Amino acid sequence: MIPYNFDYEKPSSFSEAISIYEKWEVDGKNPIYYCGGTEIITMARMDQIQTKGVIDIKGMPECLDFGWEKDQLVIGAAIPLAKLEEEKAFPLLSRVCNRIADHTSRCKITIGGNITGKINYREAVLPLLVADATCVIASKTGMKQIPIHDVFDGKVQIQPPEFLLQVRVERKMTTLPYLSEKRTKIDRIGYPVVSLAAIHAEDGIRIAFSGLCTDPFRSLSVEEELNNRSQSLESKVQSAIEKISVPILDDHHASSAYRKFILSNLLVDIIKEFDEVSE
Amino acid sequence: MDVIGKSIPRIEAEDKVTGRAKYTADFSSPGMLHAKLLTSPHAHARIVKIDTTEAKKAPGVRAIVTGQDIPIRVGPHIQGRPLLAIEKVRHHGEPVALVVADSEYQAKAACKMIKVEYEAIPMVLSAADALKVNPSLVHPNLASYSKDNKVHPEINTNVANRTKIRKGSMEDGWKQSEIIVESSFFFPQSDHAAMETRCATAEIFPNGVVEILTASQAPYDVKKLIHDHFFVPLEKVHVKVPLVGGGFGGKAAVQLELLAYIASRAVNGKKVKLANSREEDFMTSPTHIGLDAKVKMGATKTGQIMAAEITFYFIGGAYSDEGVDISKAAALNCTGPYKIDNVWCDSLCLFTNHTYATSFRGYAHIELTFPIERTIDLMAQKLQMDPIDFRLKNVIRPGDTTPSCAELTQSNIGDVFQCLNRAKALIHWEEGQKTVVENERIKVKGVSCFWKTSTSSTNASSGAVITFNKDGSINLSCGVVEIGQGTKTTLAQILAQRFKMDMGKIHVMMDVNTEVNPEHWKTVASSSTYMVGNAVLRAAEDAIQQICRLASSVLLCNPEDIDVAEGKAYLKSNPKKSLYLKDLVHGYQYQNGNAIGGQVIGRGSFIMRHLTHIDPSTGKGIPGPSWTVGAQAVEVIFDPKTYTYELKKAVSVIDLGKVLNLMGATGQVMGGMSMGLGFATREGFTYNGEGQVLDTQFRTYKMMRYGEQPEYVVEFIETPQIDGPYGARGVGEHGTIGIAPALANALSLAVEVPLNKLPLTPETIWQTKRGESNDSL
Amino acid sequence: MNRQIHLNINGEEKSVYIRNADTLLTALREQLGLTGAKPGCENGDCGACTVIIEGMPQKSCIMLAVEGIGKQITTIEGLNNTPIQQAFLEKWAFQCGYCTSGFIMNCHALMEKHPDAEDVVVENWLQSNICRCTSYQEIKEAIHSVLSKNS
Numbered sequence A: 001m002i003p004y005n006f007d008y009e010k011p012s013s014f015s016e017a018i019s020i021y022e023k024w025e026v027d028g029k030n031p032i033y034y035c036g037g038t039e040i041i042t043m044a045r046m047d048q049i050q051t052k053g054v055i056d057i058k059g060m061p062e063c064l065d066f067g068w069e070k071d072q073l074v075i076g077a078a079i080p081l082a083k084l085e086e087e088k089a090f091p092l093l094s095r096v097c098n099r100i101a102d103h104t105s106r107c108k109i110t111i112g113g114n115i116t117g118k119i120n121y122r123e124a125v126l127p128l129l130v131a132d133a134t135c136v137i138a139s140k141t142g143m144k145q146i147p148i149h150d151v152f153d154g155k156v157q158i159q160p161p162e163f164l165l166q167v168r169v170e171r172k173m174t175t176l177p178y179l180s181e182k183r184t185k186i187d188r189i190g191y192p193v194v195s196l197a198a199i200h201a202e203d204g205i206r207i208a209f210s211g212l213c214t215d216p217f218r219s220l221s222v223e224e225e226l227n228n229r230s231q232s233l234e235s236k237v238q239s240a241i242e243k244i245s246v247p248i249l250d251d252h253h254a255s256s257a258y259r260k261f262i263l264s265n266l267l268v269d270i271i272k273e274f275d276e277v278s279e
Numbered sequence B: 001m002d003v004i005g006k007s008i009p010r011i012e013a014e015d016k017v018t019g020r021a022k023y024t025a026d027f028s029s030p031g032m033l034h035a036k037l038l039t040s041p042h043a044h045a046r047i048v049k050i051d052t053t054e055a056k057k058a059p060g061v062r063a064i065v066t067g068q069d070i071p072i073r074v075g076p077h078i079q080g081r082p083l084l085a086i087e088k089v090r091h092h093g094e095p096v097a098l099v100v101a102d103s104e105y106q107a108k109a110a111c112k113m114i115k116v117e118y119e120a121i122p123m124v125l126s127a128a129d130a131l132k133v134n135p136s137l138v139h140p141n142l143a144s145y146s147k148d149n150k151v152h153p154e155i156n157t158n159v160a161n162r163t164k165i166r167k168g169s170m171e172d173g174w175k176q177s178e179i180i181v182e183s184s185f186f187f188p189q190s191d192h193a194a195m196e197t198r199c200a201t202a203e204i205f206p207n208g209v210v211e212i213l214t215a216s217q218a219p220y221d222v223k224k225l226i227h228d229h230f231f232v233p234l235e236k237v238h239v240k241v242p243l244v245g246g247g248f249g250g251k252a253a254v255q256l257e258l259l260a261y262i263a264s265r266a267v268n269g270k271k272v273k274l275a276n277s278r279e280e281d282f283m284t285s286p287t288h289i290g291l292d293a294k295v296k297m298g299a300t301k302t303g304q305i306m307a308a309e310i311t312f313y314f315i316g317g318a319y320s321d322e323g324v325d326i327s328k329a330a331a332l333n334c335t336g337p338y339k340i341d342n343v344w345c346d347s348l349c350l351f352t353n354h355t356y357a358t359s360f361r362g363y364a365h366i367e368l369t370f371p372i373e374r375t376i377d378l379m380a381q382k383l384q385m386d387p388i389d390f391r392l393k394n395v396i397r398p399g400d401t402t403p404s405c406a407e408l409t410q411s412n413i414g415d416v417f418q419c420l421n422r423a424k425a426l427i428h429w430e431e432g433q434k435t436v437v438e439n440e441r442i443k444v445k446g447v448s449c450f451w452k453t454s455t456s457s458t459n460a461s462s463g464a465v466i467t468f469n470k471d472g473s474i475n476l477s478c479g480v481v482e483i484g485q486g487t488k489t490t491l492a493q494i495l496a497q498r499f500k501m502d503m504g505k506i507h508v509m510m511d512v513n514t515e516v517n518p519e520h521w522k523t524v525a526s527s528s529t530y531m532v533g534n535a536v537l538r539a540a541e542d543a544i545q546q547i548c549r550l551a552s553s554v555l556l557c558n559p560e561d562i563d564v565a566e567g568k569a570y571l572k573s574n575p576k577k578s579l580y581l582k583d584l585v586h587g588y589q590y591q592n593g594n595a596i597g598g599q600v601i602g603r604g605s606f607i608m609r610h611l612t613h614i615d616p617s618t619g620k621g622i623p624g625p626s627w628t629v630g631a632q633a634v635e636v637i638f639d640p641k642t643y644t645y646e647l648k649k650a651v652s653v654i655d656l657g658k659v660l661n662l663m664g665a666t667g668q669v670m671g672g673m674s675m676g677l678g679f680a681t682r683e684g685f686t687y688n689g690e691g692q693v694l695d696t697q698f699r700t701y702k703m704m705r706y707g708e709q710p711e712y713v714v715e716f717i718e719t720p721q722i723d724g725p726y727g728a729r730g731v732g733e734h735g736t737i738g739i740a741p742a743l744a745n746a747l748s749l750a751v752e753v754p755l756n757k758l759p760l761t762p763e764t765i766w767q768t769k770r771g772e773s774n775d776s777l
Numbered sequence C: 001m002n003r004q005i006h007l008n009i010n011g012e013e014k015s016v017y018i019r020n021a022d023t024l025l026t027a028l029r030e031q032l033g034l035t036g037a038k039p040g041c042e043n044g045d046c047g048a049c050t051v052i053i054e055g056m057p058q059k060s061c062i063m064l065a066v067e068g069i070g071k072q073i074t075t076i077e078g079l080n081n082t083p084i085q086q087a088f089l090e091k092w093a094f095q096c097g098y099c100t101s102g103f104i105m106n107c108h109a110l111m112e113k114h115p116d117a118e119d120v121v122v123e124n125w126l127q128s129n130i131c132r133c134t135s136y137q138e139i140k141e142a143i144h145s146v147l148s149k150n151s
Ligand SMILES: Cc1cc2nc3c(=O)[nH]c(=O)nc-3n(C[C@H](O)[C@H](O)[C@H](O)COP(=O)(O)OP(=O)(O)OC[C@H]3O[C@@H](n4cnc5c(N)ncnc54)[C@H](O)[C@@H]3O)c2cc1C
Pocket: A032, A033, A034, A035, A036, A037, A038, A039, A040, A041, A042, A057, A077, A099, A100, A101, A102, A105, A108, A109, A110, A111, A112, A113, A114, A115, A116, A117, A118, A119, A120, A121, A122, A123, A124, A158, A162, A163, A164, A165, A190, A191, A192, C043, C044, C045, C062
């Protein structure tokens, strides 16, 4: 139960959404874009976010787009993870989504909300990072397309009143060999202790991680080590882990030593499997 | 017409699959007010100041209550717990203030406007902290609390209770022991985690009647406590309990009911509802106790256990509640179902700055069984004996005595030997305890035995009343709460069996209302079937006598010549000569209009017999009417590379005297095993350095989920308990008890290091294997 | 603060007074007396509040009531003698019954969408709900009995 009230609007176009946002901001309502709403509701009930104006962005067509536009897969920000999981347009994304939260929650959690949310895991971003996805952002001047790497800083950083409308992925990225793994404290359901997604592109393995450090990341220097043909499997993995420049999490879900242990196991498996594919 | 033993579907089943079953929080009424608690963010802190000025002005707020306003202390054994913190807070989540408002969200909003100033006090966050020399004291005023004379708190320490067992001679025991093992064990506090969070509503009427609606396993305790603490005459306290969404012991503690009463009193008796959020249910309401334990055991080379020295340090939390009694029950049964003649045990319940603990499914036995059954395996290993053979050699039998020197008979203890042998067959022990399977994974098996007695009050009692409808069908009224255990269905079966009547003709009043239902001690300890079952049988007997007496004057014979069956009273010698019950139970009317007899009302009652208080210096005494015993086994596949494991199979064989409802009993045991697996594999609170509970949501407090369950196999042995209804013993808790040690025994074998800490997550196994031991003692 | 909205619940158009901040779970329980959906966590973690919206299971505690406008909402009260309810009865798939509405709604949506679902799919869906009383084996038998009947 949310201990305060707010205004609620569900505009049918992004420009309308932006003008509501601007107006409410002036009115001091601390407005918030609302997509799946799972994070907003659960944080609001714990009083971890405060807002007097909720703008539901599920009413605009761009956010509900899902399909191929020439050689680009267009995914509206409001597409629920369960749909991405089921319609395997981008198999790596389907696989990663399948492990986020639980199925019923995935019917509500959206890709837009997951990758822009405050809860650190944001696992749906992993496939987008390795696939060099493009973000479509709604702004006052219209839609703009920005490579994900240019707006991703642990989460997709967008300055309101702008917001995320879509993500787009090149077809060729969706057909590459891929792998993903997620380990939790125990069994399947739960936040990741380590979650990773990888593809095998022409230039080698690309890999992104969640649960390992505070925010999800993809690191070129880690990839470089993993793709270093001159090293043995074990030392590749070892040097890749050493290249992780941010601290590995040490919290009540897992110690950092254990996370490293899992990570090195997973990396070994991944390299081996990709080697088998490419042979 | 036999209904005993049959899998009669639970009588409230239809309501439950249609969403029509009603639980406490489902009831609301126009104008009802809502209360919300402001709880402590600190584990141990002095309250310097509480300022409610702003909050009082918040929209919808009707009253705010703080500890100062209710200077009373409550608790079942030691009365040390204020309803709202007074002077200091002793755990994260402790209630500090209560706001009553028109709606729940307004009450919650106002809570945040209350300003509380705290001053930190050194915290007691482990058994080691509690037992330090010059420790920080959770209760510096312990001496001033009133208490019953069966608990032994140690003033100026954090020891809330100490129970001693001194059986035989330790000197002799060690002398006869050629092999000795010694180890320590640990598990943190965890939770009952019933799916229904606790909830209570209270209303005070102008005539002084107090009406409480609550999700409680102990409505008669609620009644008594409202009387004791607020001086409301007993006859004016009416406590109602609808269906309860799971209890597991956690709802036997009385907490929200008293707060709801306070809340209602603060608004002139208007109806007020107080419902826990999941977070509050985890950290504000009582939890499952934690334990640090040490066991030293000696045996002969041939595998006879000669001595055991056991120390339990229960992590009882901020208030003693049932923790002190749990620690006692653990001492009294400390050896598990093994014959050991020389036993020394000190069982301490410690005050710590955690949420306070209360009864939990298995009451002390799930706790004591983990260290004992692990030690048994360690001993077997050292002796190089098969762990089952070693157990079989030492299992307790009629003629032996318990650690508290209670004598065991053919009737009051089941057959452990047979249970274990059967479990051995069901888990296919002969295949080997450890085998390597595909992908270098290891298949391992582990076993555990257990026993359990009910440790009830020595004068615990129950009553039952049966009345008849005009068509001869029966109404049963009793004080058992339906928490999912299916007791009410079983009681209907008992009644149907006695009357040789169709189950459909028996109506059991499902809700409990202390205003009309005869008292039942409380719905705990798997003892309801035994206690109320006996009361029901006596009520049936009483009614049947009345019916026979009346029928005899119509049929012109002696009452002894008559019996009842299938809705009739008939002449035994000539069953064709009969009368319909419907023509008797509301008085018999002759053709000329004259009537005799009157309504038949059957009364039955039961009181525990032969239970004794416990001698404080030796622990001698009789804690319970009988010991249900059993054996459990699990099979898992362990992956040495990832330290993950898959639960393959779990077996329970339990001697429950007589199976009254096969599916019902099987379901109880399987559910218990599932809970045991949750406890063993993933459940347990973690805390940060400030003593704040970190896992207050199911997001991180992990529970077993669909698909993670092993194959469950349940079988029963039937060694009748002579004084149980149709020979039955209780079975509600037992599936839970031995699962954790069975799993730990299996996994210890797989990783080749002793796993003596729960929960057994892949990380803790990995850490133990790496030699990182974080024992707190 | 309160406003009136219309919701289509169990095939009936209902008008409800709510706050924008009210969840669908609150609206169902407190405004419509449909208490079959239960609060178990109000945080999306347990599934006790599951209802079916446009054919898919949804946790009504992580959805605002206003989001339900214009959608077909089905609660346990809208099911009548369905195969899965019967199966829950036959297989003893509940004890206290508190998680039961949520489980049944999830199972029902699953059956309608994937009448011949394989084990992995069943598991994927049903991991969304927690039951503290049963061992899940009973629930597994219940869902399997209706799936095989259908296929
Ligand atoms: C039961 C459960 C289990 C979970 N388990 C996991 C897990 O294992 N792994 C994991 O990664 N996460 C997990 N989560 C967290 C989950 O990731 C978030 O709740 C979810 O991703 C938020 O998505 P949403 O669509 O509901 O977003 P919302 O709640 O709508 O929004 C979240 C935030 O993002 C902002 N936002 C939303 N859409 C946009 C947009 N288009 N443009 C700009 N800003 C926007 C909002 O303003 C808000 O601040 C779990 C959640 C639940 C309920």
